[in-house]
Amino acid sequence: MPGRTRRAPVDLLVPAAVPRCPRIPLPVMNKETEIKLRASRATLAALRDHPLLKKRNKSGWQQRELYNQYYDTAGRDLAGAKVALRVRRDGETYIQTLKSRGQSVAGLSERNEWEWYLETPELDLGKLGDDCWPAALADLDKSLIQPAFTTDFVREYTEIAWGRGKAKVVIEAALDLGKVLAGEHEEEICELELELRQGDPEALLELAEALTADLPLMPCDISKAERGYRLFDADSYQVRLAVPELSAEQPLDDAFAALAWHLLGSSQRLAEQYRFNGHWRLLADWLAQLIDLRALLGSLGQAAPRATSHDLRAALDALLEDWRPRILAGQHDEAARQAAAGQFAEELDATRWGHFSLSASNWLLRRTWTSQRSHRGERQGAAALGNWLTHQLSDEAGALNLARYQQQPADLGEQLPRLERMLVWLRLARPALELPEVDRLYGELAKLAELATTAPDAEHLAARTAQAHTVATLKAWKALTK
Numbered sequence: 001m002p003g004r005t006r007r008a009p010v011d012l013l014v015p016a017a018v019p020r021c022p023r024i025p026l027p028v029m030n031k032e033t034e035i036k037l038r039a040s041r042a043t044l045a046a047l048r049d050h051p052l053l054k055k056r057n058k059s060g061w062q063q064r065e066l067y068n069q070y071y072d073t074a075g076r077d078l079a080g081a082k083v084a085l086r087v088r089r090d091g092e093t094y095i096q097t098l099k100s101r102g103q104s105v106a107g108l109s110e111r112n113e114w115e116w117y118l119e120t121p122e123l124d125l126g127k128l129g130d131d132c133w134p135a136a137l138a139d140l141d142k143s144l145i146q147p148a149f150t151t152d153f154v155r156e157y158t159e160i161a162w163g164r165g166k167a168k169v170v171i172e173a174a175l176d177l178g179k180v181l182a183g184e185h186e187e188e189i190c191e192l193e194l195e196l197r198q199g200d201p202e203a204l205l206e207l208a209e210a211l212t213a214d215l216p217l218m219p220c221d222i223s224k225a226e227r228g229y230r231l232f233d234a235d236s237y238q239v240r241l242a243v244p245e246l247s248a249e250q251p252l253d254d255a256f257a258a259l260a261w262h263l264l265g266s267s268q269r270l271a272e273q274y275r276f277n278g279h280w281r282l283l284a285d286w287l288a289q290l291i292d293l294r295a296l297l298g299s300l301g302q303a304a305p306r307a308t309s310h311d312l313r314a315a316l317d318a319l320l321e322d323w324r325p326r327i328l329a330g331q332h333d334e335a336a337r338q339a340a341a342g343q344f345a346e347e348l349d350a351t352r353w354g355h356f357s358l359s360a361s362n363w364l365l366r367r368t369w370t371s372q373r374s375h376r377g378e379r380q381g382a383a384a385l386g387n388w389l390t391h392q393l394s395d396e397a398g399a400l401n402l403a404r405y406q407q408q409p410a411d412l413g414e415q416l417p418r419l420e421r422m423l424v425w426l427r428l429a430r431p432a433l434e435l436p437e438v439d440r441l442y443g444e445l446a447k448l449a450e451l452a453t454t455a456p457d458a459e460h461l462a463a464r465t466a467q468a469h470t471v472a473t474l475k476a477w478k479a480l481t482k
Contacts, residue, residue, distance in 0.1 A: 033196040035208045037217040037354065038272075040190065044175045047192060048156070052210055053173055056160035064155045066090055066178075070228055071123055072148040073140070079236065081136045084225040085145070087123055094118040098132055099225075149228035153178020153189045159197070169199035171207060180224060182231035187276075189227075191220060205362040212354035218275075219268045219357040234277050239269045239285075248386025248432040252303055255385045256296065257364060259428050263293040264360050275348060278341050280330060287327045290319055292427070293360075295420040299392065302377035304369035312363055315356045328453060386432045389425055390480075393433075396422050397480040402472045409464035412452045419449040441476035 039047070047053060048061060067089040072078040078085055084099040098114045114132040118124060125142045157174040174193040179186050192211075196204045211217060222230075222237060229236045244258035267289035274282040294316045297309050306313075326343060329336035347353050363369075370381060380388065396418055405412045426433075426442040435441065448467045454460045471477055 033201050033204060035194045035204060035358075036220045036222075037192045037194070037208065037212070038190065038220040039175075039192050039215075039217055040349075041177070043215050043217065044177060044190060044192070046215055047173075047175060047211070050211065050214065052207065053158070053160055056162045057158050058161050059159045061156050061158045064090060064157070066151075066153055066155055068151045068224070069121070069123075070148045070150065070225055071145050073144045074146065076148075076229065076232075076236075077137060077140055078145070079225075079229050081134050083134055083137065084223070085123075085128075086225070087118065087121055089121060094121050096124055096127060098128065100134055149180065149182035149231065151178065151180050151189065151224045151228065161198075164199060164203050167199055169203040170197040171195065171199075171204060172197055180227045180231060182228050185231040187227055187231060189224065192217060202362070202365055205358060205365055209355065209358040209362050212351060212358045214351065216349050216351050217354045218271070218348050219354060219361075220272055221265065221268050222272055230276070234273075237269070237273055237276075239266070239273045239282065241266050241269065243428055246385060246429050246432050248384060248434075250385045250432070251381065252300075252383050252385055252388045253367070253370060253381040255429065255432070256300060256303075256369075257367065259424075260293060260296055260360075260364055262428070263289045263296065264357065264364070267293070268357055271348075271353065274344065280337050280340070283340060283344065284327050284330075287320075287323050290316060290323075291420055292424040294320060295417070295424040298417065299421040299425065300369065301380065301392075302374060303380040305372045305374075305377065308369050308371055309363075312360055315352075315359065319352070319356065385429065386434070389429060389432055390434070393422060393425065394480045397477060402468045402477075406465050406468045406472070409461045409468070410456045412448075412464050412468070413456070416449060416452045419445065419452060423449060435479055436475040438476050441471075441474050444471050444474060 068086045069088075070084065070086045072085070082100060084097075086097050088095045088097060094117065096116045096118050100112045112132075116124065116127050123145070125145065128142060153176050155174050155176050157172055159170060159172055161168060161170045163169070172193075172195045174195070176189050176191050176193065178189045180189060194204055194208055208217075226237055241262055244262050246255050246258065267286055270282050270286040270289065273279075274286060294313065297304065297313055297316070326336065326340050330340055373381065400415055400418055400422075405415070423442065423446055426438065426445065430438050430442065444467070448464070448471055451460060451464045451467055454463075
């Protein structure tokens, strides 16, 4: 049967319902947008009767059993090329699917996908032609492809629809419960998938945000294929996303949006991986993303009126108030590290993390910070990043007044928010700056910020004084404060 191409989310490895007859060509779907949310079994049960789903349910809940065999080489060449290859059994129908990596922005994603009906459950290598096979694998001997792992789950699904203004919204809600099996290892599948069929992506985020306000649902930017590979190698799941490429000419609004999406998406992936393996460094990095996001929000001045970010900042402040002391304690206390695992599990069993994540995604998609701006705020938002950032860092450096903290190092902690605002831009937007030795400035300023969090004993006070002096003598610092 002929293959077909469609656009689908990067985290989607389960297509929508398809015709059961293998002699009918698959329907063409140009684009799909989806959000995946991890749940508990109790939460899945509660979702069936949630008022937002129950009221808008147009078809009733239906059920399918889906079995998927994934394939790769022994050297995981397909995974290395960001390709997923599987054969699915859906009732009496067999479907071969090839998916390639697309773009993912904190849960809203797209990817290329090709599907073919098969007469038997055997993989058909002949269908993997140049029209779909990635160039990175052009020299791969396809005969080396073999079974890798399986997913076996029950899907309960329904279509919900409602009017949003003058537009109609249609979303498929799917409750998946089952297992990923990889050799002797397995992981439970227990999640909600919301797939946009008709309407604006904002409607999808609005629904997800409303559900996370009531139920503990964790944004889960990991596909079922990535879970299978992770069971073989825990480090195969990439938690450190590529930093967006910024330019000095880019408008501030666009640069801020790119960095905020990056930090939010990274925090979601770090939370998922820490939940999976409990490695302390992942939790510390998760907190670091939230600190950077809070600093970013606080740095925009009139380009983001405080009223537009009040709720988001309040949610971040509550998370940081709880988690910053725990991470600081865990840096030197193994018992605190061990306790953090249980505390994080409790965090995920509540609604706060999921609701914050979806609220932030909705806020960014709507570009809410651009509302209620003055004329000056509009000009700042449209300003070239390089010009705005140089002035912003110069203002922050002047207000920091390092000479004071060389004399009064005990007060340095009060400047931690300012230091963090400078550091987030220096870390993520250095290519947009024309400053001498800017990398060194970032490194030395980061040391000063770390000292600002330490106990103000005699040893650390002396270190603060010395580090403040070091920063004040840097060429980049002198350029900012001249």
